[in-house]
Amino acid sequence: MGEYLKLAVLISGRGSNLQALIGAAATAAFPAEIVRVISNVSGAGGLERAAAAGISTAVVPHRDYPDRESFESSLSEEILGSGAELVVLAGFMRLLTATFVEEWRDRLINIHPSLLPAFKGLHTHERVLEAGVRYTGCTVHYVRPEMDEGPVIVQAAVPVLPGDDADTLAARVLEQEHVIYPLAVRLIAENRVRVKAERALIDDAGLGAPVATINPAP
Ligand code: GRF
Numbered sequence: 153m154g155e156y157l158k159l160a161v162l163i164s165g166r167g168s169n170l171q172a173l174i175g176a177a178a179t180a181a182f183p184a185e186i187v188r189v190i191s192n193v194s195g196a197g198g199l200e201r202a203a204a205a206g207i208s209t210a211v212v213p214h215r216d217y218p219d220r221e222s223f224e225s226s227l228s229e230e231i232l233g234s235g236a237e238l239v240v241l242a243g244f245m246r247l248l249t250a251t252f253v254e255e256w257r258d259r260l261i262n263i264h265p266s267l268l269p270a271f272k273g274l275h276t277h278e279r280v281l282e283a284g285v286r287y288t289g290c291t292v293h294y295v296r297p298e299m300d301e302g303p304v305i306v307q308a309a310v311p312v313l314p315g316d317d318a319d320t321l322a323a324r325v326l327e328q329e330h331v332i333y334p335l336a337v338r339l340i341a342e343n344r345v346r347v348k349a350e351r352a353l354i355d356d357a358g359l360g361a362p363v364a365t366i367n368p369a370p
Contacts, residue, residue, distance in 0.1 A: 157184040157341035160236035162227075162244040163191050167198020168326060169242040169263055169333050174205045176334035183341035188234035190227065192246055208234070214246055224252040231256075238340060241295065242333070250297035258347050260295040261340070263333050265325045267291060267307055272300035277318040277325070286312055287366075288321065290329045292336035294347060303352035305345060306332040306363045328367055335362060 159177075161170050170189060176182045189202035192214045202209045210230045217223035223246075231239055241262040253260060266276045268291040271283075280288045289309035296302035308328035312321060339345050344355040354363050 155183075157337070158187045158235050158237045159184050159240050159337065160188045160190060160231045160234050160238075161186055161198075161202075161240045161242050163189060163196055163198040163242050164193045164245040165196055165198065165243045167196065167201045167242065169329055170198045171201050172330035172334055173240065173242070173337065174201065174207070176337070178205075182334070182338065184238070184337050187236055188230065190230050192223075192227075192244070198243070220247075220249050221251070224249060228252065228255065238337070240333075240337065247299060248295070248297075253295055253297045256295075258294055261292060261305065261336065262295050262300075262302075263329055264291050264293070264300050265322065265329065267309060268293060268300055268304060275318075277321045280312060280321065281316065281318060288312055288325060290325050290332060292332055294352060303347050303350055305339065305352045305354075306336045308332050308364075309366045311368075328365075332365075339363070 161173060163170055173186060177185050186207050188208045188210060189198060190210045190212060191199050192212055194211045194213055199209050212223065212226045212230060214223045217226065237259065239256050239260045266280065267289040271279055287309045289307055291304055292306045293304050294302040308331060310324045310328055339354060346353050
């Protein structure tokens, strides 16, 4: 590992989490750099964000491949070719096979807009509102073959407020996603995260764990 941990960021859409990582990486103290942004969708907004930041981009359109295996082998080639050491899923909307996930085991992370293991899958905010829970949030976790499973690295909680709809709730959660994704990457890049018995253990160097927050504080 060099001075900076090398990241490949995988996207499918607008790339606001990518933007948060680009912003973090632009600060001198941040111990990671984005070496390639890869999208499975050619028009993804995040590709423009990457280009604007001078980051190399690649498009691997899943529709051009007959099956998941061939798609993923192109994906792996792009990642390996970039020299990335950590693969960061940031709104990447393809399910990955167990083969790919195992190839990148503990070097593959994802962000999900709920407090996992609650509300896995799509339409999270609608389901949170339907369930009537008082808090939701977001989770950065290591990826495992089962969807939205894997050791939790960082979580932030936000309140569900009276009058919320899926959009207002999504915006409140997204603000915290942009805080915790760079934080999780920083902890990994500083070698402060290790997985033991399927738990992500954080060495907080005695500073107090920044890995769980409630926003705003009660
Ligand atoms: C985020 O809500 C993330 O949690 C989910 O997909 C969305 C991606 O948004 N996995 P963006 O493309 O980063 O703006």
